[in-house]
Every structure is written in structure tokens, then in C-alpha cells.
């Protein structure tokens with residue numbers, strides 16, 4: 001089936017900038033415009049030239065910087081707006097003036113305070129004025145989503161006759177529903193006698209979360225330009241998201257009879273740039289560009305993806321500019337994902353029982369911590385190996401009391417060669433109390449040469465990793481312990497060092513003395 005071209009009109013720099021707090025400088029607009037050009041966006045609406053001297057300069061700068069995409073400026077249906085837009089677009093290799101006027105009864109009566117006939121007259125005059133200045137003129141019926149169909153047919157026919165080559169039908173307040181909006185487009189295209197002389201475009205807002213659905217419904221009924229923004233940025237709840245439109249028509253080529261020129265590999269980098277410049281974070285579950293859009297945490301999905309990616313992915317992460325999809329280890333993960341990640345990290349267990357111990361420890365950790373990072377896994381492997389080694393000393397329970405103005409106290413139960421022993425001790429701090437309690441039971445006669453704590457990853461739910469170095473009679477041993485509770489990590493590290501000191505694998509300093 002041969003496909004029609006779907007023109008992608010990006011208005012991140014105009015409607016996107018109308019989001020409160022999203023305004024951009026001239027240089028920022030140029031930076032984003034160059035990325036849009038690289039992505040092969042057909043039309044870039046760079047701003048509303050009459051809005052301010054800064055926006056005039058920005059439209060002009062984008063017009064100078066961009067060569068292969070068409071650059072557009074918005075203008076009310078007023079001569080002065082259109083003249084200023086044309087002036088800003090002077091340097092453009094390919095320019096477009098986009099003029100508009102509202103067509104809904106509520107806008108005409110209360111905002112414009114004009115009769116419908118006057119609105120048609122002003123629209124025609126605006127289109128003619130623009131056509132005298134530039135070849136490519138787009139006309140929009142603002143609030144078309146709430147306009148009467150007969151009036152829309154009349155004004156659009158007049159605008160086409162006046163020279164508009166693109167007719168844009170905006171759902172300005174995001175009121176439309178897909179079936180109804182598709183029907184509106186279908187009626188306009190079939191009822192307007194000169195409809196074949198223009199490309200029909202849609203511009204949908206997301207007040208009911210339907211911007212993309214409405215745009216795609218319109219495409220099915222003959223719209224061949226979609227106005228959209230990166231990350232769905234835009235007035236109020238935003239506009240249709242460019243990345244969703246582009247990937248929907250590409251992924252469901254079986255449904256949509258159109259194709260875009262967009263190179264989707266630039267989508268994620270552009271999304272990030274827009275987010276950084278505007279300070280509007282992308283929600284993690286946002287389609288295509290959200291951090292979780294290609295991430296899998298649950299074991300059944302991970303197992304499926306590892307066996308055959310398409311079981312849970314309808315697009316390739318790399319196609320839209322992600323480095324890769326992601327298998328995120330967490331409490332819902334299964335053995336297949338766990339084993340695969342360990343293999344990628346070069347960690348191999350000798351026996352299935354070691355892997356099982358590690359998996360049990362991993363699940364315990366995942367209950368305490370949202371996400372398990374590679375560093376967590378490495379610490380966990382140390383713990384597993386310690387847990388599987390023949391141990392003299394094993395931590396059974398630990399309770400620490402630490403209160404402002406009171407001396408910290410640790411109550412500890414250790415298994416020493418299979419026999420459980422309990423003790424309490426006080427210390428200058430919680431860790432000191434724990435170490436005194438351990439020594440009361442073990443009496444190792446070793447001296448503590450080093451105690452250090454590191455957060456393994458960032459965040460307050462990060463694991464603390466404790467390293468302890470003990471020295472006895474010239475023998476030096478290190479112990480490691482990791483836990484989300486750093487006092488427990490400290491106890492584990494100390495006991496791990498004691499096991500090394502009294503076990504078969506102690507490490508001796510080459511000189512046999514000191515550190």
C-alpha cells in the first residue's frame with residue numbers, strides 16, 4: 001500500500017513555550033530548532049513574532065539557523081502581526097506565516113466581540129495580506145473543536161479561495177473526542193468544494209488526555225499535517241506529543257495510511273534537551289521518552305524479554321534514541337533476570353546453591369530498597385560468599401538503642417561455631433556499642449585498623465557498605481558488609497573480618513607487619 005506523507009509541524013517553540021514557566025531564550029530556541037531540523041521535522045513554528053522584541057529576534061534567529069525545515073511564525077488575523085511575522089521570517093530558506101482567528105460562537109461573541117460575517121471577512125483579508133508577503137500561508141480556525149460545522153465550512157472555503165494552502169483545525173481547549181473530531185475532519189474535506197486545494201491539519205490540546213487520539217482519528221479521516229510538540233509541552237495540559245504521533249503511525253503502519261519523514265533516533269536526545277531547557281521534567285511513565293518506557297522490573301516480563309524481546313516491547317528502544325532497553329532489578333524481579341545481570345557483570349557462582357543464597361539475599365534487599373544497582377549486586381555477592389563460607393561467627397540478631405542524651409546500647413546474638421550466645425554492651429556511639437558487644441563474646445585480641453562507610457548508590461534508601469580492617473599478630477584481614485542499615489552493615493563487616501582472621505583464607509601483609 002503506498003503511503004501519503006504526514007507533515008509534522010512542531011510547535012514546541014511557540015505553543016510549547018506558552019506553558020507557564022517554559023519560556024526560552026533566543027539561543028535556546030535555536031538549539032532546539034537545530035535538533036528538530038536534524039530530526040527532519042517538516043515545519044518548525046519558532047514563535048509569535050509580534051509577541052515581544054525577544055520573540056521577534058528568536059523567530060529571525062531560527063529562520064537564519066535552519067535550512068531544511070520550514071520555519072513559521074504565528075500571527076493574529078491583523079495586518080500588523082502579519083507584517084512583523086513576514087519581517088522576522090525574511091532570512092528563512094523556507095518560510096510560512098500562520099494566521100488565525102477564532103470561529104466558535106463563544107470566542108466570537110465574548111473575546112473578539114465580532115459578528116461571524118466580520119470574522120470571515122477578517123480571515124480572508126489576513127490570508128490575502130499574508131499571501132502578498134510569502135508563498136506559504138496557513139490559516140487556523142481557533143477553537144474549531146467548539147465551532148459550528150456549517151460556519152467552519154464557509155470560513156475554510158473562503159480562506160482557501162484567498163490563498164491559504166494549509167487549513168488547520170485546532171481543538172484549542174481539548175474538548176473533542178476521537179470519533180467526533182474525525183467526523184468533523186471528514187465532513188470538512190467532503191463538503192468544502194475547494195478542499196482539494198489545501199492540506200488539512202489538526203492541532204489538538206490535551207485537556208482530557210485525548211490530544212494524540214484525536215489527532216490520529218483525524219489522520220484516519222484525511223488530515224495530512226499534525227501539529228505537535230516534544231514531550232507534549234504546551235498551553236495548560238499541553239499539545240499532542242510529537243514522539244507519540246510519529247511512533248504510532250510508524251508502529252501501526254498496518255492502520256495508518258501515512259508515513260512521516262522523521263528520523264526517530266533523535267527523539268530521546270531532543271526530549272532531554274527540551275526538558276533541560278524548560279525545566280519541565282518528563283514523567284517516568286511517559287510513552288517513548290519516559291525513563292520507564294523501555295524498562296522492565298517484573299520477573300515474568302523480564303523473563304519474556306530476555307527470551308524474545310517482542311513479548312513485551314512493541315518498539316525498539318534504540319530506534320527512538322535510547323542506548324538500550326532496561327532490565328531493572330527490584331523486588332518483582334525473577335531468577336532469570338538476576339542471573340543474566342550477574343553474568344553481564346562477570347559474576348559466576350560455582351554452585352546453584354550459591355546462586356540461590358544470592359537470590360534470597362537479593363529479594364531481602366529489594367524489599368528494603370526500590371531499585372538494585374550493579375554496585376548493590378557486587379556487595380551482595382560478597383555477602384553471599386561470606387554466607388556460604390564455613391563461618392565461625394554468624395550474626396543472628398542485633399538490636400541497637402540510640403537516644404539523644406543516653407549512652408547507646410547494643411544487644412547482640414552471635415552464633416559461634418554453631419552455638420548461640422547473647423550479650424549487651426554500651427559504647428560511645430551505636431557502632432562502637434556493637435563492636436564492644438562482639439568483642440565481649442569473641443575476645444579476638446585484634447586491633448581495628450580501619451573503619452570506613454560508603455553509600456553504594458545515591459538516595460536515602462541506598463545501601464551502606466562498610467569496610468573493616470583488623471590486625472592481629474602481623475596478620476591483616478579485611479571485612480566487608482552491606483546493608484540499608486549502616487549499623488547492621490558495620491556488624492556484618494566486623495564479623496566478616498573475624499571470620500577471615502580465624503578462618504582458612506586470612507590475608508597476610510607481605511612484610512608480615514602492620515598495614
Ligand SMILES: CC(=O)SCCNC(=O)CCNC(=O)[C@H](O)C(C)(C)COP(=O)(O)OP(=O)(O)OC[C@H]1O[C@@H](n2cnc3c(N)ncnc32)[C@H](O)[C@@H]1OP(=O)(O)O
Nearest residue numbers: 018048050051052076077078100101102111112142172235
Ligand atoms: C490559541 C492560541 O494559542 S492563540 C496564541 C496565544 N499566544 C499568545 O497570546 C502569546 C503572545 N501574545 C501576546 O504577546 C499579546 O497577547 C499580543 C502582543 C499578541 C497582543 O497584546 P495586546 O495588544 O496587549 O492584546 P491582549 O493580549 O490584551 O488581547 C488580545 C487582543 O487581540 C484580539 N485577538 C485575539 N485573537 C485575535 C485574532 N486571531 N485576530 C485578531 N485579533 C485577535 C483580542 O480580541 C484582543 O483584542 P482587543 O484588545 O481589541 O480586545
Ligand SMILES: CC(C)C(=O)C(=O)O
Nearest residue numbers: 100140142143170172
Ligand atoms: C493558534 C492556534 C493554532 C492554537 O494554538 C490553538 O488553537 O490551540
Ligand SMILES: [Mg+2]
Nearest residue numbers: 015172203235
Ligand atoms: Mg494551541
